[in-house]
Amino acid sequence: MEKVRIGIIGAGLRSGIAKYWHDPDGKSVVVGAADVSMERLKEFQKKINEDAYITTDYQELLARKDIDAIAVLSPDHLHEEHAMASLQAGKHVYCEKPLAITVEGCDRIMETAKKTGKHLMVGFNMRYMSMYQTMKGIIDSGVIGDLKAVWVRHFVGFGGYFYYHDWHGNSKNTTSLLLQKGSHDLDVIHWITGKYTKKVSAFGGLDYFGGSQPNTLTCPTCDIKDTCPEASLHTLTQCAFREEIDVEDNNMVIMELEGGIKASYLQCHFTPDYQRNYTFIGTKGRVENNDQEGKVYVRTRKSNSWHEHSDVTYDMKQEKGSHGGADPKITNDFVELVLNNKQPLTTPFAGRMSVAVGCAATESIRSGGKVIDVSPGPSMTYV
Structure with a gap:
């Protein structure tokens, strides 16, 4: 095979990534x-390929002989169905995160990939962002010593527009936003530390969104659309305060990772700004990012070595392409995986483990914060 012929399932917002393929x-x-x-x-045809075959029945797409691989970009609760059907049809699969909305679903997808012998890749594009690759390189260099603690804050400014005006707000479609939104952050914690989470305790709530408005209410038809702070500014128009919304809009998770590393993760969807703040603390110093400024800071402490004499600030270079230049890189890695069996930065098992942590944390939240063991899966070898 000299050229990978790709089909897309899901022509929504994320389908813009197809331009790189x-x-x-x-x-x-x-x-x-x-x-x-x-x-x-x-x-989609206008933006990507005017000659592309299009259908409202994904099985018709899978039946085509001129397609080697499928990119699953559909809503979360459909990932399992679409990924498994694609693998069973003999196609290699790129699946957007989360891999599925249950641990069991992830395991079924992975088992199907194993049985069919087809490649499976998870869309963790944050692994391809220069900021997080820089942080991982710093930590792997040993400059901050042995890693002991992690602190992550994810402020989702305009969270209502992203998650509460459409299907994301109902747990039957997502389990919780600790999967849909948190799977990136949980994976980065695992990837940079090189360790998986063993157990969690979490608290959260639906403290702003949701409410008593009818599920049929939309922003354009609402009497208070001109004064409502969450009136939709785009095509996602379902009321953010409707009855069916049942996924937490803020979460706080405490994690114990392999090797005794402790981590905390906060996610909030009604903050005024949008940013991810990661702090990694070791025995000789700490690394922290500021994604709004595009900087990574290294702070050192007394270590009886030259490292203690200076702190370092890294300025991220501007990269071409969406998601800080990550999307062109991750799409290329999928092509290289299919054509040359070159392993990407991500692994299916890593996708499974981020879901496992998100599910365990969600269970903890909804059972009063009790400690929940994370399902370890068949292997704890690769991050």
Whole structure:
């Protein structure tokens, strides 16, 4: 195989990543797409490939012989169905995070990939961002000593627009936002530390969104759309205060990782700003990022070595492409995986473990904060 022919399942917002795969003069082309909305599919053709085959039945896409691989970009609760069907149809699979919305679903996908012998890759594009690669490189160098503690804050400014005006707000579609949104952060914690979480305790609540408004209410038809602070500014128009919303809008998770590393994770969807703040503390210093300034700070302490004499600030370079330049890199890695069996920065098992932690933390929240053991899975070897 000299060129990977890719089909897309899910022509929504995330389908924009397909532009990096459609390179007729390169190693991959996008030849088809499936979605329940023909309107979205026609828009997809305009943006990606006007000659792409489109269908509202994803099984028709999987039946095509001119498709080697499938990118699953559909809503979270459909990942398991679409990934398994694609693998069983003999296609290699790129699946957006989270891999599934249950641990059992992840295990079924991984087992299907093993049985079919097809490649499976999870869309953890934060591993490809220069900021987090820089932080991992610093920690791996040993400059802050032995890693002992991690502190992560994720402020999701405009969280209502992202998650409470559509399907994300209902747990049947997501389990909780500790999977949909948190899977990135949980994976970065695992990846940078090189350790998986063993047990968690968590607290959270639905303290701002949700409420008593009818599930059929939309922003354009609402009497208070001109004064409501959460009136939708885009096409996602379901009321953010409707009855069916049942996923927490703020969470605090305490984790114990392998090797005794302790970590804490906060996620909040009604903050005024959007930022991720990571702090890693070792026996000789700490590393902290500021993603709004594009900087990583290294602070050192007395260690009887030259490291204690200076602190270092790293300025992130601007990279081309969406998600801070990560999307072109991760899409290329999928192509290299299929063509040359070159292993990417991510692993299916890592995708499974971020879901396992998110599910355990959600269980802890909804049972009063009790300590929950994280399902270890068949292997704890690769991060």
